[in-house]
Amino acid sequence: MSPAVEIKTLQIDGKDVGARADQTILEVARENGIDIPTLCHLDGLGDVGACRLCLVEVKGSNKLLPACVTRVQEGMEVTAHSPRLESLRKIIVEMLFSERNHVCSVCVSNGHCELQALAASLGITHVRVPYLNPKLQVDATNRRFVIDHNRCVLCSRCVRVCDEIEGAHTWDHFGRGIDCRVITDLNQPWGNSDSCTGCGKCVHVCPTGALVEKGRAAGEMRKRQQFLPYLTLMREGRQ
Amino acid sequence: MTLDELREIARIEREKQQEVPRKIHVCMAAACLSQHSDKVKAGLEAQIKEKGLEHSCKVKGVGCMGLCAAGPLVSVEPEGKLYQGVRPPEEGSDVADIVGSVDGKPANKLELDPGLPFFKEQVKVVLENSGKIDPERIEDYIAADGYEALLTALTSMTPLEIIEQVTKSGLRGRGGAGYPTGLKWSTVAKARSQNNTKFVICNADEGDPGAFMDRSVLESDPQRVLEGMAIAAYAVGASQGYIYVRAEYPLAIKRLKTAIKQAENLGLLGNNICETRFSFRIDIRLGAGAFVCGEETALINSVEGKRGTPRPRPPYPAQEGLWGAPTLINNVETYANIAPIVRKGGAWFAGIGTEKSKGTKVFALAGRVQNTGLIEVPMGIKLRDIIFRLGGGIPDGRKFKAAQTGGPSGGCVPEQYLDMPVDYESLAKVGSIMGSGGLIVMDDSSCMPDVAKYFMDFCRTESCGKCAPCRVGTTHMYNLLERITSGAAAEKELSLLEELCSVVSQTSLCGLGQSAPNPVVTTLRYFRDEYLAHIGEKHCPAGVCKTKPLSRTTEVGK
Numbered sequence: 001m002s003p004a005v006e007i008k009t010l011q012i013d014g015k016d017v018g019a020r021a022d023q024t025i026l027e028v029a030r031e032n033g034i035d036i037p038t039l040c041h042l043d044g045l046g047d048v049g050a051c052r053l054c055l056v057e058v059k060g061s062n063k064l065l066p067a068c069v070t071r072v073q074e075g076m077e078v079t080a081h082s083p084r085l086e087s088l089r090k091i092i093v094e095m096l097f098s099e100r101n102h103v104c105s106v107c108v109s110n111g112h113c114e115l116q117a118l119a120a121s122l123g124i125t126h127v128r129v130p131y132l133n134p135k136l137q138v139d140a141t142n143r144r145f146v147i148d149h150n151r152c153v154l155c156s157r158c159v160r161v162c163d164e165i166e167g168a169h170t171w172d173h174f175g176r177g178i179d180c181r182v183i184t185d186l187n188q189p190w191g192n193s194d195s196c197t198g199c200g201k202c203v204h205v206c207p208t209g210a211l212v213e214k215g216r217a218a219g220e221m222r223k224r225q226q227f228l229p230y231l232t233l234m235r236e237g238r239q
Numbered sequence: 240m241t242l243d244e245l246r247e248i249a250r251i252e253r254e255k256q257q258e259v260p261r262k263i264h265v266c267m268a269a270a271c272l273s274q275h276s277d278k279v280k281a282g283l284e285a286q287i288k289e290k291g292l293e294h295s296c297k298v299k300g301v302g303c304m305g306l307c308a309a310g311p312l313v314s315v316e317p318e319g320k321l322y323q324g325v326r327p328p329e330e331g332s333d334v335a336d337i338v339g340s341v342d343g344k345p346a347n348k349l350e351l352d353p354g355l356p357f358f359k360e361q362v363k364v365v366l367e368n369s370g371k372i373d374p375e376r377i378e379d380y381i382a383a384d385g386y387e388a389l390l391t392a393l394t395s396m397t398p399l400e401i402i403e404q405v406t407k408s409g410l411r412g413r414g415g416a417g418y419p420t421g422l423k424w425s426t427v428a429k430a431r432s433q434n435n436t437k438f439v440i441c442n443a444d445e446g447d448p449g450a451f452m453d454r455s456v457l458e459s460d461p462q463r464v465l466e467g468m469a470i471a472a473y474a475v476g477a478s479q480g481y482i483y484v485r486a487e488y489p490l491a492i493k494r495l496k497t498a499i500k501q502a503e504n505l506g507l508l509g510n511n512i513c514e515t516r517f518s519f520r521i522d523i524r525l526g527a528g529a530f531v532c533g534e535e536t537a538l539i540n541s542v543e544g545k546r547g548t549p550r551p552r553p554p555y556p557a558q559e560g561l562w563g564a565p566t567l568i569n570n571v572e573t574y575a576n577i578a579p580i581v582r583k584g585g586a587w588f589a590g591i592g593t594e595k596s597k598g599t600k601v602f603a604l605a606g607r608v609q610n611t612g613l614i615e616v617p618m619g620i621k622l623r624d625i626i627f628r629l630g631g632g633i634p635d636g637r638k639f640k641a642a643q644t645g646g647p648s649g650g651c652v653p654e655q656y657l658d659m660p661v662d663y664e665s666l667a668k669v670g671s672i673m674g675s676g677g678l679i680v681m682d683d684s685s686c687m688p689d690v691a692k693y694f695m696d697f698c699r700t701e702s703c704g705k706c707a708p709c710r711v712g713t714t715h716m717y718n719l720l721e722r723i724t725s726g727a728a729a730e731k732e733l734s735l736l737e738e739l740c741s742v743v744s745q746t747s748l749c750g751l752g753q754s755a756p757n758p759v760v761t762t763l764r765y766f767r768d769e770y771l772a773h774i775g776e777k778h779c780p781a782g783v784c785k786t787k788p789l790s791r792t793t794e795v796g797k
Contacts, residue, residue, distance in 0.1 A: 180704025
């Protein structure tokens with residue numbers, strides 16, 4: 001028999017919901033059909049609270065809290081959708097578009113891109129901040145995969161899946177601020193990486209067209225992320 | 240080491256010091272050292288030897304005396320004569336003159352009046368030993384009542400009583416945010432952890448441009464910080480401490496290492512301190528030059544050996560900090576306040592300052608002010624008094640324009656608030672923060688949009704890149720300020736700048752991003768006309784910016 005579970009009750013967008021004490025606002029919201037937009041979060045990976053799209057208002061807190069890492073509390077009153085939050089989410093996504101070169105029409109992930117889908121669901125029709133148009137490289141040295149830094153949103157899913165699930169820790173961050181990039185090994189070409197096992201998990205968790213398989217034409221790259229929750233579930237079961 | 244043994248060391252040291260009636264103190268902190276105070280010290284020693292004064296006069300290297308602008312500083316005790324700008328022997332006769340005046344000759348031109356408001360109006364708690372004791376000798380610190388507080392606490396106070404005194408003192412975190420220290424301590428003390436592991440961390444990653452308070456404390460009186468940490472560790476139940484100090488402070492690191500070794504040798508750090516069950520060790524961790532590592536969760540990541548990026552809070556470090564254990568993080572200056580509070584009681588400390596901001600604050604006075612240097616003043620002092628009395632006003636007959644407090648996270652305080660008391664609440668009310676104590680004074684030759692651009696450039700390059708609003712937002716804000724100061728911006732770009740300020744402060748992950756817009760917000764609030772002059776008339780009123788219109792091809796969306 002499983003140990004006793006502590007249950008908390010709270011409100012999200014005016015809806016009364018129940019939750020286990022160890023759940024996050026995001027988990028509870030999704031269980032109850034309330035969609036909170038996310039980008040860095042992925043079921044099965046540890047959360048970092050980096051993309052700031054899942055920020056919600058919690059009554060009694062003057063700061064906005066990220067739903068993906070904030071645990072539920074008894075009597076919490078959460079607002080996940082408000083005009084203020086919508087406008088903040090919009091401009092954050094606009095800033096992500098302006099940061100690098102997201103040219104959907106020629107992207108292999110066109111039509112299957114989480115950033116694109118986010119923009120569509122938030123009703124973004126144009127980007128109000130100026131494009132930065134950085135000149136970034138494409139690393140195609142790996143036999144099967146390509147990393148195109150022009151499409152990267154620095155969600156760090158690849159870093160986490162490689163570290164937490166595959167255990168290789170090939171990916172990591174490099175540089176600060178706007179110069180931050182994901183790198184393989186100690187900033188060596190991916191193809192020369194000794195630690196990379198070639199499993200391809202990073203490619204399939206990547207929300208955009210930054211990490212893709214070779215040989216795909218525009219719009220052809222579909223990511224398969226379903227493996228992740230199963231993999232984590234099976235590992236938990238074995239322990 | 241017991242309390243009696245400690246007092247015996249203090250007694251012997253005091254007697255030894257009294258054997259020589261006259262002492263010449265030479266500042267050996269970074270600012271004066273950069274002006275060759277080490278050569279001055281050597282010169283003084285040689286001169287004394289030459290004149291055969293060894294038995295009546297002794298030269299001692301001490302910590303910062305405060306008036307860094309006039310270094311190297313030399314003082315002659317017990318008369319308290321202070322000499323400024325003393326040149327090493329090969330550059331002039333200053334050294335011989337000083338030794339001569341000790342011998343009875345009239346005072347010379349370098350003498351400073353100790354009655355200057357700069358010295359007279361300071362209230363020294365944190366800096367009480369600074370400029371008086373040799374930072375590289377623990378005996379000197381013990382002779383100045385050092386470690387009395389720690390041993391008294393260990394032998395006759397319970398952890399709860401210590402926290403009570405700290406709470407009663409009203410001390411608030413000196414790192415910037417001003418969180419009540421007593422409350423933080425009691426949270427960590429109450430937190431439960433696996434195998435009772437807890438940590439104490441001292442944040443010495445001082446990174447604000449123009450700030451050197453922590454550096455001075457570490458270089459002038461490192462033992463005081465160790466003692467404060469040890470008392471904190473006893474109060475919260477920790478047995479391991481870390482000092483996270485930036486690698487750019489080599490002298491502070493060297494003196495800390497010496498201090499830790501000396502304290503360990505005397506049994507004031509290590510196992511079973513003062514024959515009690517309390518054991519405490521301190522290790523040094525060096526920061527590799529990232530400003531964001533002054534943020535407590537990023538600092539913890541860095542100590543753990545990870546990339547120094549902040550973690551979301553909650554959980555707060557007091558619950559889950561270093562390696563998941565409850566962790567107490569305080570700033571250097573906060574720990575430096577602890578020993579006097581324990582020694583003299585919380586009520587004594589609470590008697591200084593204002594109702595909500597107790598005690599004193601060390602400020603690094605920099606910029607366009609006569610007396611740049613380190614000052615310690617009671618909370619609630621008027622900003623005008625700091626700048627015009629202690630600071631001696633603005634040089635070259637120019638006009639005061641604004642004071643920037645709190646570094647890149649702070650704001651600019653304009654002239655109309657000069658009579659405001661300096662405390663946490665008042666500064667927050669005008670849009671700035673207390674911060675760690677950097678105070679940069681600006682006169683009418685400063686262009687405020689240019690100042691805002693400088694701080695935004697700092698935040699942009701120091702953003703860690705983890706969260707999107709800070710990483711991209713600070714870059715956009717910097718680009719917009721660049722366009723404004725170069726005269727290329729249109730008026731609608733000003734409203735975009737304001738919107739970005741609001742977005743970045745609301746949505747960023749850590750304090751760096753949340754406070755990065757502050758310099759822009761405050762300068763826009765108080766000096767909007769200067770922004771408009773750059774935009775509308777393509778003219779910089781202060782004559783700083785080269786307002787040559789850029790190409791208009793990258794103008795912001797329609």
